Every structure is written in structure tokens, then in C-alpha cells.
Amino acid sequence: MPNEKYIVDVGDEGSIGLDKLDYCFNPTTQEFLICSGLKSGMIVLDIGCGSGAMTCWIAKQVGNNGSVIAIENNKNQLNAAMLRAKKMGLNNIEFKLLSAYDIETLNQRFDMVYCRFVLHHLNSPSQVIKKIIRVLKPNGIYAAEEGIVNFAFSYPHNPAWGTEYTGPYPWIDNEEQNMRDGNLGMKLYNKMYKASFKIISAKIIHPLLITRDEKNLLLLGREELKQYELEQGKTEIEWVNQGIELEKIVNDDAQIAGFYASCQVAGQI
């Protein structure tokens, strides 16, 4: 897609900000995939594998009779994922530098397509959802998971975390405006239904960050998003002050933070 740019400034060793997604969501994503039918022997496509923690877990589940193709359009992320798989001694994963928009060029059909927190970065997620149908085998499963950033909150409220929650909900379909949609999770069921998936399950996951270690995740990977936030109009001083306020949330044991929520939808063709 022209003028589409990933908002995270990914370093040579991959994004450290993704570690917080792994911490907050991997256990519930693993449960979701098992409930959606992930089994030994399956051939799975992982779209936008990031630094590969879930990819490697899936590879272990499908075992040596199965395999995973993991695609990424960022080579640093892909390298980080390949290194992780190598360290774990996994040899049933094929990594490819490829955009989600081009999955049909794989010329392969899958038992399951798994894609988490990738489509909400794209201007046209529906285009990819339609392509997913074409790469699934008959009765194949699409296990989809996308974020809802507007569910973030802090209590007692600190504007440094969860500001969006006080604003109007983004009911508009950003796709019509050719923009990324941080609230795509809200619309995932509808988009998959309209693409003619038979919906098997749908659920919201909303992690609460309570301990200091958990709340520290709010600070992890901030630098990687700084450039994007400045481009969106935040000033340098506002960015610094937000960091100071986030530290106050971390150090106040009476204060909790609701992380971004995630919507999990499983659909079958």
C-alpha cells in the first residue's frame, strides 16, 4: 500500500516494545488458538510474526508433522524471529520477507491463518481479510486478534495513560479514509462476517497492570514510538512529561492501568 508506514521505529534486533504484547497477551492467545482447533500436523500461516514468540510456540504445537510459514515486511523483525527460532532449535518454520497484502504469492493453502495486532496497522485490513479466505483450505480457520486502544485507562485517572478513553468512540470506519485503525478490534467481527467467514467465537481480552513490574511495561518501547508521536503533533516536552507521569503511575501502588484491549475472533470458511 502506498504511503503506509509502520509506526514503530524497529531497531536492528527487533522491537523491544513487542515484549509487552507477549507478556500481556501470549497466555490468552495460546488458549484462543487451542480452542480454535490448533493441532499437531497443521500447516499454519503467521502474518506479521514480529519477533516470533508466538510463531515459535505455534511451531511447537504443530510439531514435526506440521509446519509454519511466518511472514513479515520488516527485515529487522524477521531477523529477530529467525534468531529466536534458531536458539530454540526449531526447524519447522519458514520465514519470509513478505507483506500481508501479498500472501497469495505464497501459492499455498493453510489449515489455519493466525494474525495478531497487524491488520490494525494497515490502511486496508479488509483487503487482507479477503486474501486470507483464498489461502485457507476448505474448513480452514482464521484466528484473528486485533487491538482496541481506546480501552486503555488508568485509575485514579492520569491523562498520561488512557486519554483516548475520555473522547468519543471512533465509530467511523477508518478504512474509508485510508488510515490505520487502532480500534480495529471493535470492527473485526463485522469485517470477518461481511467477508463471509462463519464465526466460531469472539471475545474481548483486557489485561490489567497492577504490580510495579507490570506497570513498567507502559514505559517499555516508548522510544520506538517517539518519532511517530511527534509526527502526530505531540511536542518534545509533552513526550518527556508523559514519561514522568507514567513513572508516577508505576510507582503509585494504589493506581492501576488497564492496558489496550484485544478482540479475538475465530472464523471458518
Ligand SMILES: C[S@@+](CC[C@H](N)C(=O)[O-])C[C@H]1O[C@@H](n2cnc3c(N)ncnc32)[C@H](O)[C@@H]1O
Ligand atoms: C504490533 S506488531 C505484532 C507482531 C506479532 N504478530 C505479535 O502479535 O507479537 C505488528 C507487526 O506487523 C508487521 N507489519 C506491519 N505491516 C505489515 C505488512 N503490511 N505485512 C506484514 N507485516 C507487517 C510489523 O513489522 C510488526 O512486526
